[in-house]
Amino acid sequence: MGGMPSAEPFTPLHFQLVLLRRMADHNPGLVENARRELGVSAGEMREANKRWQAMARSPRARGAARRYRSVLGPPESTAARRVGDLDCEALLWPVPLWPGLRFEVLLAPDGGVWNEWLIRAPGAPAPRLRTLEDLTPWSCTVEEAARAFAPARPLQGTAPTRWGLAFTAPDAQGVRHDVAAEFTWGLLQRTGAGPAAGPGSP
Structure with missing residues (x-):
C-alpha cells in the first residue's frame, strides 16, 4: 500500500483500518492477522485512524452520514427500521474483512446518525451461540x-x-x-x- 499522505482519498480500505484500530486494544493478535491480510503496516493503520478522527472533528466536517457515503460510496442496500418510537433508515455497506457482516448506519428522521456498527449481513447464517x-x-x-x-x-x-x-x-x-x-x-x-x-x- 505504501505511504498514505493526507491528500490521498480516504477509501473503504482505510475505513477497515479504522475499525481494526479500535479493536487492537482487546485483540491485538486478530488485528495483526487482519492487517497483514490487507497488506498494510501498523503505522498506516494508525495514520488512517488519525485521519478519520481529524475528518470527524474538523470545523468543516461533513455530517456523519455524508462522510460515510463519501468514504464507502453508495450503500449496498437501504431499509426502513423501527427503533423504539423512531422510524429510521438503515444504510448497509459490505466489509471485505468480514464477508458475513455489514456496516450499518441508522439515520433518524431528521437525518442524524442514530447508530453505527457491524451487523450480520441479511441472509447470512447467524452463529450458534449456546454456551x-x-x-x-x-x-x-x-x-x-x-x-x-x-x-x-x-x-x-x-x-x-x-x-x-x-x-x-x-x-x-x-x-x-x-x-x-x-x-x-x-x-x-x-x-x-x-x-x-x-x-x-x-
Whole structure:
C-alpha cells in the first residue's frame, strides 16, 4: 500500500483500518492477522485512524452520514427500521474483512446518525451461540448475543464505539455464569465476569 499522505482519498480500505484500530486494544493478535491480510503496516493503520478522527472533528466536517457515503460510496442496500418510537433508515455497506457482516448506519428522521456498527449481513447464517465457549472474539454482534442469551441488559461502553451487555450464560457443563460482554463497532471483543442481567433486553 505504501505511504498514505493526507491528500490521498480516504477509501473503504482505510475505513477497515479504522475499525481494526479500535479493536487492537482487546485483540491485538486478530488485528495483526487482519492487517497483514490487507497488506498494510501498523503505522498506516494508525495514520488512517488519525485521519478519520481529524475528518470527524474538523470545523468543516461533513455530517456523519455524508462522510460515510463519501468514504464507502453508495450503500449496498437501504431499509426502513423501527427503533423504539423512531422510524429510521438503515444504510448497509459490505466489509471485505468480514464477508458475513455489514456496516450499518441508522439515520433518524431528521437525518442524524442514530447508530453505527457491524451487523450480520441479511441472509447470512447467524452463529450458534449456546454456551460461554461459543462467545469467542469476533464471533457475534451485539444483537446476536442479546438475542441468544436473553434477557440481556446494556452496559455503559468505555468509548463512543464500544458497547457492553450483561447476561447469564451456561458453560459447556451447564453451569450458569453472570457475564459482561464487550463489543467494539458492534462486534464481540471479549467476555468476563459481570453483574447479573436484569429483566428486559436492549
